[in-house]
Amino acid sequence: MVLDTPLISKKAHAGNFIIIRINEAGERIPLTIADYDRNEGTITIVFQIVGKSTKLLFTLNEGDELLDVVGPLGNKIHIKKYENPVVIIGGGVGIAPCYPQAKELKEAGNKIIFILGARSSELLFWKDKSQAVCDELIICTDDGSEGIKGVVTDPLKEIINREAIDLVIAIGPMIMMKFVVLTTEGKMGLPKVDTMVSLNTIMVDGTGMCGGCRFLTKEGQTYFACVDGPDVDGHTVDFDNLLQRAKIFSAQETQSLSFDEQNCKALNKNT
Amino acid sequence: MAKKIPRQKMREQAPSERIKNFIEVPLGLTEEMAVLEAERCVQCPKPLCVAGCPVNVDIPGFIKLIKERKFQEAIAYIKDYNILPAICGRVCPQETQCEAECIMGKRWEPVAIGYLERFIADWERQNKLKECPDCEAPNNIKVAIVGSGPAGLTCAADLAKYGFDVTIFEALHKGGGVLVYGIPEFRLPKDIVADEIETLKMLGVKVQYNFIIGKILTIEDLREMGFKAIFIGVGAGLPIFLDIPGINLNNVVSANEFLTRANLMKAYKFPDYDTPINIGKVVTVIGGGNVAMDSARIALRLSAEKVIIVYRRSEAEMPARREEYHHGKEEGIEFKFLTNPIKLIGDDAGNVKEMEVIKMELGEPDESGRRRPIPINNSEFIIETDTVIMAIGARANPILTKAIPELKLNKWGYIETDDNGKTNIDDVYSGGDIVTGSATVISAMGAGRKAAKAIREYLLK
Numbered sequence: 001m002v003l004d005t006p007l008i009s010k011k012a013h014a015g016n017f018i019i020i021r022i023n024e025a026g027e028r029i030p031l032t033i034a035d036y037d038r039n040e041g042t043i044t045i046v047f048q049i050v051g052k053s054t055k056l057l058f059t060l061n062e063g064d065e066l067l068d069v070v071g072p073l074g075n076k077i078h079i080k081k082y083e084n085p086v087v088i089i090g091g092g093v094g095i096a097p098c099y100p101q102a103k104e105l106k107e108a109g110n111k112i113i114f115i116l117g118a119r120s121s122e123l124l125f126w127k128d129k130s131q132a133v134c135d136e137l138i139i140c141t142d143d144g145s146e147g148i149k150g151v152v153t154d155p156l157k158e159i160i161n162r163e164a165i166d167l168v169i170a171i172g173p174m175i176m177m178k179f180v181v182l183t184t185e186g187k188m189g190l191p192k193v194d195t196m197v198s199l200n201t202i203m204v205d206g207t208g209m210c211g212g213c214r215f216l217t218k219e220g221q222t223y224f225a226c227v228d229g230p231d232v233d234g235h236t237v238d239f240d241n242l243l244q245r246a247k248i249f250s251a252q253e254t255q256s257l258s259f260d261e262q263n264c265k266a267l268n269k270n271t
Numbered sequence: 272m273a274k275k276i277p278r279q280k281m282r283e284q285a286p287s288e289r290i291k292n293f294i295e296v297p298l299g300l301t302e303e304m305a306v307l308e309a310e311r312c313v314q315c316p317k318p319l320c321v322a323g324c325p326v327n328v329d330i331p332g333f334i335k336l337i338k339e340r341k342f343q344e345a346i347a348y349i350k351d352y353n354i355l356p357a358i359c360g361r362v363c364p365q366e367t368q369c370e371a372e373c374i375m376g377k378r379w380e381p382v383a384i385g386y387l388e389r390f391i392a393d394w395e396r397q398n399k400l401k402e403c404p405d406c407e408a409p410n411n412i413k414v415a416i417v418g419s420g421p422a423g424l425t426c427a428a429d430l431a432k433y434g435f436d437v438t439i440f441e442a443l444h445k446g447g448g449v450l451v452y453g454i455p456e457f458r459l460p461k462d463i464v465a466d467e468i469e470t471l472k473m474l475g476v477k478v479q480y481n482f483i484i485g486k487i488l489t490i491e492d493l494r495e496m497g498f499k500a501i502f503i504g505v506g507a508g509l510p511i512f513l514d515i516p517g518i519n520l521n522n523v524v525s526a527n528e529f530l531t532r533a534n535l536m537k538a539y540k541f542p543d544y545d546t547p548i549n550i551g552k553v554v555t556v557i558g559g560g561n562v563a564m565d566s567a568r569i570a571l572r573l574s575a576e577k578v579i580i581v582y583r584r585s586e587a588e589m590p591a592r593r594e595e596y597h598h599g600k601e602e603g604i605e606f607k608f609l610t611n612p613i614k615l616i617g618d619d620a621g622n623v624k625e626m627e628v629i630k631m632e633l634g635e636p637d638e639s640g641r642r643r644p645i646p647i648n649n650s651e652f653i654i655e656t657d658t659v660i661m662a663i664g665a666r667a668n669p670i671l672t673k674a675i676p677e678l679k680l681n682k683w684g685y686i687e688t689d690d691n692g693k694t695n696i697d698d699v700y701s702g703g704d705i706v707t708g709s710a711t712v713i714s715a716m717g718a719g720r721k722a723a724k725a726i727r728e729y730l731l732k
C-alpha cells in the first residue's frame with residue numbers, strides 16, 4: 001500500500017517505521033516503512049492480514065484516507081561500506097522491510113546477497129524489486145514450490161561456510177530471526193557473523209512512553225524496541241522472552257476478529 | 272458571619288455505583304453551594320492563597336465575583352491567570368497549595384478554592400458562554416510549541432494572547448498530553464480537555480497532531496519554516512521498571528501502557544474499540560503516587576475482583592493526593608504499605624502469577640526528606656496476582672533531546688534551563704516534566720507561563 005505522506009517520505013530511512021490508525025475506534029498499528037519515494041512524496045507499507053485491523057486496512061481503496069499516520073519512528077540503520085558481502089534475509093512479510101535496507105546498503109557500494117523465504121510460492125513478493133538491489137538472489141520455500149526447498153538458514157549456512165560475510169540482516173517471524181541468530185553466533189561449527197534483526201513487538205505509542213515493546217538482552221537488561229531499535233544486535237536478544245510476550249493478547253485478537261465477523265453477519269441480515 | 276457557614280461538601284457518585292462506570296466521581300457544586308462557599312472567603316488584604324498558587328491566580332478576586340453572582344466576570348477574571356480552570360479545578364493538589372495557606376483553615380476548614388474554580392469553569396462550559404479571551408494585536412511572529420500537555424497548552428495560550436502566531440506540534444493523535452493519556456476519564460473527562468483546546472483554537476493557536484519533532488521535523492526545519500522561538504514541553508514519559516526477576520513476564524505493564532490503553536485508546540470499550548487490555552482477577556499496582564491510584568481505580572472499573580496497591584513506605588509518605596487515596600479506599604482498593612516487591616513468578620506460559628514481597632520498616636530520612644524504607648529480614652510473603660502495574664515514576668524521553676545534540680541536559684537527561692525556561696540555545700525554551708522530572712499539572716503550567724513571558728521578551732526586545 002502506498003501512502004501519500006510527503007513530510008514522512010522526506011525523512012524516511014531504512015529501519016524506520018510508522019504508526020497508523022484507520023478509524024476512531026481503531027488501534028495504533030506499527031508498520032515498517034518498506035519503501036519511500038521522496039520525489040513522489042510517498043512511502044510504501046506491506047502488511048499481512050492477521051487480525052481485525054489489517055483486515056480493515058485491506059478494504060481501503062485508492063484515494064481513501066487513514067485517520068492518523070505518524071512517523072518516521074525508530075532508528076534508521078547504520079549504512080556504511082563493508083569489506084565483505086552483506087547477507088539480507090527476508091521471511092514472509094519481512095521481505096518488505098528488508099528491501100530499503102538492501103537498497104541503501106547497495107547504494108553505499110556493498111555486495112548484497114538477498115535471501116527471500118516464505119512458506120510457499122504464492123506468499124513470495126517483490127522478487128524483481130529485490131533482484132534489482134542485490135548481487136545474488138536466493139529463494140527458498142518451506143514446501144519447495146519455488147527455489148530451494150527448506151528454511152532460510154539452509155542457504156545461510158552454506159554462504160557463511162563458503163565466504164567471509166561482514167553482516168547478516170534478518171527480518172521476519174520471531175522464530176526465523178531466532179534461528180538465524182543461532183546460526184550466526186559462532187556455534188554449530190560455523191563462523192560468527194554480526195547479525196541485525198528488526199523487532200516487531202507489541203507497541204502502543206511508539207515513542208518510548210508505554211514500554212510494551214520492551215525486550216530483554218541475554219544479560220537481563222531491558223530495552224525498548226521503539227526508541228532503542230527496532231533494528232538491534234540479534235546476538236544480544238532473548239528471543240524466548242519475546243516469543244512469550246508476543247502472545248500477551250492472543251485471546252483478545254481472536255475475540256476481536258470474531259466480534260467483527262458477528263457484526264458483519266448482523267449487518268448482512270439487516271440489509 | 273463567614274465562619275458560620277460550613278465548607279460545602281462536594282457531591283459525589285456513591286462508591287458502589289461508580290466502580291461500575293467511568294463517569295466523573297465528584298459531581299460539582301450547585302450554584303447555591305458555590306455562592307455559599309464563596310461567602311466563606313474573608314477577602315484577606317494580603318491573601319496567602321495567592322502565594323500558594325504556582326501561577327498566582329488572584330483567588331479572592333474571582334471568589335468575590337462568584338459571591339456577587341457575577342459568574343461571567345468571574346470566569347473571565349480567572350482566565351487572565353489560568354487558561355485551563357476546568358482542568359486545574361479538578362487535578363491541582365489544592366490541599367498542599369492554595370488551600371493549605373487559606374487563613375480559614377487555621378481555625379476551621381479552608382475555603383474550597385478548587386471546587387469554586389471547577390464550578391465557574393463548568394458553569395461557563397455548560398451554559399455555552401465561552402468567549403474568546405482578549406488578545407494583543409497579531410504580530411505575525413511564529414512560535415512553535417512541542418507537546419500539547421499542560422506546559423505546552425499554557426505557553427501556547429499566553430503567547431497567543433501576546434499576539435504571536437502559535438503552532439503546537441503533538442506526537443499523539445489527540446491533544447492534552449498526560450491530561451488525555453494519563454489521567455482517567457472519571458477524574459478528568461476528556462471532553463473537558465478537548466474543550467480547553469478549543470479555547471486555544473479560538474485564540475488562533477494551530478495544532479498539528481501526529482508530529483514528532485526530532486523525527487519528522489528537526490529544530491532546524493522549524494527555524495527554516497520561520498519559527499522564531501521554540502518551546503519544548505514534551506514531558507518525562509519513559510517508564511521505569513523495577514530491576515527484579517520476572518519483570519518481563521506477560522501482564523507486567525508500566526502504568527503508562529496501562530493508562531494509555533485505557534484512557535487514550537479506550538480499551539475499556541473493547542471489543543467496540545480495538546485496543547485490548549488484560550486485567551485478570553487480581554491486579555497489583557506498585558507505587559504510591561497519583562498514577563498508582565489512577566491505575567488501581569481503572570483496574571477496579573475494568574472488573575478486577577481485587578486490586579492491591581503495594582507501596583514500600585507508609586501511608587504518611589504516600590505522594591498521592593489525599594482525596595484520590597480516600598476515593599480509592601472507599602472503592603475497595605486494598606493497600607499494602609511498607610511492602611516491597613522482590614520477585615515476580617510466572618506460570619508455564621510466561622504469565623505472571625505471583626509476586627514475592629518483603630515487609631519494610633522506616634529508617635532515617637533520605638535525600639527526599641522522607642524516612643528511608645529498609646527491608647525486614649525473613650519477612651517475605653507471596654501475593655497472588657494476574658496483572659502487575661508499575662507506577663514508580665518516569666525518566667526523560669530522549670527522542671527530541673537526542674535530535675538536538677547541542678542542547679544542554681543534566682545527568683538524568685532532563686533539559687537544563689534558567690528560572691524562566693531559557694535553555695542554552697537562544698531560541699529554545701523548555702518547561703514542565705522534561706525540565707523538572709515528574710511533577711504536577713499546575714507546576715508544568717507555571718513553567719509554560721514563565722517561558723511565554725521570557726519568549727515575549729526575547730522576541731520583542
